[in-house]
Amino acid sequence: MSALLPAIRSGLLARINPVTKLGCALLVAFTLLATVDWVSAVVAVVLESAVLAFTGLPWRRVLPRLMPLIVAALLAGVTTTLYGVPSGRVWWQWGVVEVTDGSIGFAIATALRILAIGVPSVVLFLTIDPTELADGLAQIVRLPARFVIGALAALRLVGLFFDDWRALSLARRARGVADRGRLQRYAGVVFALLVLAIRRGTKLTTAMESRGFGAAGPRSWARPATLGRADAVAFAIGFAIAATAVAVSVSTGSWHWIAS
């Protein structure tokens, strides 16, 4: 979900309501966060990959967005290998660095867990259109419409902030006050950006109010948000992935509550 990039609207995922996608991503995430074993993470990653492979996503656009996540997972894995809680056979030791059976196992589990939670989240959010999500949150989840629509409209301003940032930096150079220290200059631009953000917000409020936003009386919806069969199927798949991961993990005796 990005204010700057239009959502990917092709493939099977586009037929699912954003609220369902959000629900699935949260369900899988919370389930996998309850445990620290590697079995549940492997099961989840394998099942997720299998499901996503059939959704007809434009992978050329999706893969580059997944790269930061993959890099993060690898880095987390390496760090955990070197500094994780030592246990079992010691493979290598150098100062505080200690590579053991325990730390390797924990590293694999951590890296896989990041992928298992991150990949579906990134993919689902890439395919969520902010407007549709707002429609869903207001009509299905019944969050207050004023709040949801206001947030949606404000999101459009994010793109403008980048332009503002550039213009403000150039303008300070033109005004003769850009020779001071970098930090001071940075602070000045941040402050000016805040002032501008408030200005833009005020203008947006005026534009919205003059179009009847906040008027008394019930609001209608131009894009009815509904949950259909596709949503039921999607949620069933999400639930199945989480449940299978838990079941396999528990039955192999590797389930390990994060708190214990």
Add this chain to the structure above:
Amino acid sequence: MSARGWGWRHAGRREWAVSDLDLVIEPGERVLLLGASGAGKSTLLAALAGVLGGEEEGEERGTLLVDGVDPTQQRGRVGLVLQDPDSQQILARVGDDVAFGLENLGVPLHEIWPRVRASLDAVGLDVPLTRQTAELSGGQKQRLALAGVLAMRPGLLLLDEPTANLDPAGVAEVRASVGSAVRASGATLVVVEHRVAVWRDLVTRVVVIGADGRLLADGAPDRVLAARGDELAAAGVWLPGRAVLPSLAVRPAGERLLAATGLGVGRPGAQPVAEGIEFALGAGEAVVVSGPNGVGKSTTALTLGGLLAPRKGAVTAAPRLAAGAASAPIRWSSRELLTRIGSVFQNPEHQLLASTVRAELAVGPRALRLSAAEVDARVDELLARLRLDGLADANPFTLSGGQKRRLSVATALATRPRVLLLDEPTFGQDALTWAELVLLLGELADAGNAIVAVSHDEELAGALGAREWRLEPRRQQETLR
């Protein structure tokens, strides 16, 4: 709509923006509202639309009614289109944006989309409903805003300088859309605009508010314009067929100050927006840069002004301009830039740094470490020349659009740069402040400085004695020389 002794004073101001206004507009009338820059025209429209804000925003007196009711109680009966095309889209897609007002009014779903299509047709905006609003041109954005308002079927349509920020093609688009939409719907129309010629044939009545916020003239367009012509001109109204300043011969170029060779311009990291630019600027010269929206005029100005690095080729300051500094303006320090090349940005708000108008003007001279007496002298002179003296202690952000524009020009003038680059310096000016600005720029050129103005203003070049430099898409060559 009726106003009786109505007035409004913005919070923290001494003067009333509008005072003792008595005005009745009957249903179906089409009114052109004229007045000096800062005469409170926008304030009146905002009040009619019910978006002026509550008690913390200002103080109200008298009564103002629309259909006999307080305007804040009946949003949707009144539609307002504002000056700035970029601040009026609310949602990401064209269709959703037009539907937004209908949703707020609780229009049933089966009526929404037919009404969305009908209003887009009415303004002649022929783009898919799923088109991103951010991708539209300025003229299209204004027509989208108009469509969003028309879909709500307002009884009263208020337009606040809807064409001020548009190029001539955009002005014609919007004017035509408003004309056909108003004729089709029979709505009452109130339009605020400095330029009478654009709206004269459409309106049935002209109302003029004086600089003190009181009613100055009222009646049929031809009668008011003929009988009160001199008064109107004195109040800063642009009258058709009346040149505000005489047209001057093109100023001869003196010694070379600045040159661009094989210049490609663009944002860092993005594709160049224009390439192959050849340009030379001499002392005492004035240049008006024109061309369609998106052709790279603003980016070119920023690059010539030493604010963006050239993507290709070079910008070179002659020794006379560089005065000991490096020959490439992009390598100058911010302070070196001040006395050499001044830049005025398209959006004045980007250049505001201080909390009062007086302090804003002092920023540049202080950065030059001038004496306090010299700083005061320069600030006072500019305040008076650009009619900002009554606002010296106001917060720059609270000024009207036209006043902010003059302030940003004045901030650049305060450091007396040899070359002055201005992006749309005359936006939102009435005829009086426009003339002051142009005369001031002309004096700078007379004194041997050089002026480059990016502008859609068709009268600017003649009045300034500027040569015209038109940038064309993909073929940016200088037409003269």
